[in-house]
Amino acid sequence: MLTETAYAKINLALHVRRRRADGYHDLETLFAFCVDGDELTVAPAGGLGLTISGPFGEGLSAGEDNLVLRAAAMLRDEAGVEAGATIRLDKRLPIASGIGGGSADAAAALRLLVRLWDIDIPDTALHDIAARLGADVPACLVSRSCRGEGKGDALDLLDDATLQGVPVLLVNPRVPVPTGPVFQRWDGTDRGALDDGDPFAAALAGRNDLEPPARAMQPVIGEVVEALSVAPGVRLARMSGSGATCFALFGTAEERDGAYRAIENRFPDWWFLATFLR
Structure with missing residues (x-):
């Protein structure tokens, strides 16, 4: 039996530049990944089957429509x-x-099955499979800090020395925020390019253009970002992707854990994950 982690992804910055004719949007984003996430295990079998467990597994389809x-x-x-x-x-x-x-x-399933089936497949072919599955899948396949453009699937790996090992706190207020409606509420204004160079500096100078429409749909996201922003030691606080999970980067694990305790005391029903960037 083999095991693989589906590493939690965060968008340190996400700039929406324009709507495309194919219904997608041209993006510029900085992907980073945490050391924690979902866990997948696999064992040989005659056919393909999936079972789902865990605190967020209830109600998920384990049928052929599952990604x-x-x-x-x-x-x-x-x-x-x-x-x-x-x-x-x-x-x-x-x-x-x-x-x-x-x-x-x-x-993670692609990485895991390449190992299980001992497949010799070029990285480009694996990337193409990932891209056909979804715009974020190629970045998640790499699960390293990278810059994404186009739909988010045109990737450049980053010199991530300033990111590796950084303590991060993820917080989700347990509200649904469907991706499609958030993009539909984007106001269409191009607010400029994402900076090149050091990814942490670019993240600090950047933004998440989906945060305003997501906040309009779920105002509690603003409460999460505010709670993280005022925590001692925070270096960057922002919503990730189309929400509703928000994150904060800290200088030390002690500062992160202090923020975790303080915010959890005020909002015990929110979901938290104290982790590190990988």
Whole structure:
């Protein structure tokens, strides 16, 4: 049995530049990944099967429409593999919350099944499979700090020395924020390019253009960002992706853990994850 982590994704900055004719948006974003996330395990089997457990597994479909099984089927077809697999997903991260979700799970399944089936497949072919599954899946496949452009699937790896090991606190107020409606509420204004150079400096100078429309849909997101922004030692606080998960980067783990305790005391029903960037 093999195991793989579906690392939680955060967008340190997310600039929406324009709407495209194909319905997507041209983006410029800085992806970073946490050391924690969902967990997938796999074992050999005759066919493809999926079981889901964990605190956020209830209600998720384990059928062929699940992105994990779609990833497995696409990889098997692409590589000409006849073997199957039984996949177990331990769903530890909130669903549809701006931190990777199904995209990270699908990417982890690809990495896991390449190992299980001992597939020799070029990185470009694996990237193409990931891109067909969703705009965030290629970044989640790499699960390293990178800059994303186009739909977010044109990637450049970053010199992430200023990011590795940085303490981060993720907070989700447990409200649904569907991605599509958030993008639809974007006001269409191009507020400028994402800076090049050091990714942490670029993140500080950047923004998340989806935060205002997400806040309009769920004002509690503003409360989360405000609570994180005033915490001692915070270096950057922002919403990730299309929400509703927000994050804060800290100088030390002690500062992060102090913020965790203080905010949890005020908002015990919110979801928290104290972790590090990888």
